[in-house]
Amino acid sequence: MIIPKLFSVFFLQLVCVHLLVLNGANAQALKEGFYKSKCPSFEAIVKNTTASFISQAPSLAPALLRMHFHDCFVRGCDGSVLINSTSSNQAEKDAIPNQTIRGFQVIDAVKSAVEKKCRSLVSCADIVALVARDAVTLINGPSWSVPLGRRDGRVSISSEALANLPPPFFNITQLKASFRSKGLNDKDLAVLSGGHTIGISHCSSFSNRLYNFTGRGDTDPSLDPNYIVQLKKKCSPGDANSIVEMDPGSAKIFDTSYYSIVKKRRGLFEADAALLNDNVTRAYVQLQANSGGSNFFKDFADSMVKMGKIGVLTGNSGEIRKICSAIN
Template identity: 45%
Template sequence: MAPAMAEAAASSRSRSHLDLVVLMLVLLVGGGEALSLDYYTKSCPQEAEAAVAAAVKQAMAKDRTVPAGLLRLHFHDCFVRGCDGSVLLDSSGNISAEKDGPPNASLHAFYVIDNAKAAVEALCPGVVSCADILALAARDAVALSGGPSWVVPVGRRDGRVSLASETTTALPGPTASFDQLKQAFHGRGLSTKDLVVLSGGHTLGFAHCSSFQNRIQQQGVDPALHPSFAATLRRSCPPNNTARAAGSALDPTSSSFDNTYYRMLLTGRGLLSSDEALLTHPKTRAQISLYAASQPAFFRDFVDSMLRMSGLNNVAGEVRANCRRVN
């Protein structure tokens, strides 16, 4: 087969595979009103998705940490009460919202969602949910960083409950063991494969010293760390460090969505204990090796897993006029 024909055939297979995943999501998700590809066809113009992408692109031009921030916002939203935009709500009165829970202390890029929401409201007021805007923005953040793109099924509703107390049990931390990570994913209907794939989102972003200090303590460096990498981390985060901005990029190409994260893991340069935990089982280690060798395989599976995660749909709720507060 000629290279051009082979490429076309591969592209066709990839599109067919993605179409099947989206169709399954449209048919199966939620148990109530399903997400769909044409949810806003009559109620909001196509320009709405373009408005979200423009808001993401504008923010990225000024701050290269925005993609990691948006992707992490979407993850943390979906893992607490489903993908319902509850992470976007501000604390109110004596109620402390998710964004103020300990695992979410370093979340950022909320303003990008605010800007996108304002742009969409100008096109079709009261129609598109904040939860959908966040799912679209996370997709755009990945695509604009050099990663894959995909069609986002929409129709999510915005939740009215957001509790900081739920974040500590719902969100696995940077020191989580393999069993803890697996439990968190399986409890949401996501597989161990999804765990390894979605951990690849760590190809974007930055971690503060507190997230990996346990691996470079004075009394003993984690033997799984490559010695030179451990030394670099200790210089960045010396004992008794109090600089809030100190830390390390999650991988050397932390502004580009690629497969470097997996290659770093295999050479003892994975940053977090939760990353290293993925190497402790033969099947997940083999999956990491596959993605380290093949960026296209990672991209393909990342799209599938993102569609499954973003289908954790809370069918009850509203469409907020302001993403920071309930109507």
């Protein structure tokens, strides 16, 4: 049966509206202090266990923040990024964008500690969200209240990670579409990109900008030529293993210097440079670069709460995993 084109478009619009309403209803079910009556020590256990790792390896903070982002952008914030592949299924964890994610041992340690106190009560999805917040706060970044009550998903598919995670080479049109599809607006895009103020990247994520931007052995004209010279000293052609700070000289400090380097055309990824190609995102870059941090911490906190509500499972949906790396 051939469905008329107009009806087909109308049907798809109805489905999208239905999904947005459903996701909104699930997000409303989240609340602060969700475990307070049944497991009052939960949040303290999460913070203390996370702190034991961050104190020894502060570089885990950006990794754990990235893990939360990668979880939420695929099937919503349901802990699906934590699930191991099996002989019959390649999970999100093994998709190319996720192969450099670190910090799974932190989530496992937190889950183990929580299970000893409150068995089969707390979801891995909630743990990921809280750990990301605590990790950022522990390196003197912003803090925010995390609404809780997420349930864990039972599905994790590698191809869905490839389809949903915005890669470092996206242009501004693609980035805006990706974020909008998750209920995030253009300001959220500019704000959450500021998470690149901490952490590192492998050369392979941006080396095409240095050596073969259009397939002719050229460089990216949107990247500062002097910075290209510096990056070439750290990343030789074909180098997939060397690492570079995303915010040089400030990669361990959560601040607004990221926006200053983007303004100077020194953003490491094409997706960073792309922020200058839109009125809303460019204005935010300039605001933060010129003001030295006007409201950035508050903005970041607000956008993180918003991101943490994407596609959540609540109530009787999903499950509470016994271990975070496998469905029950």
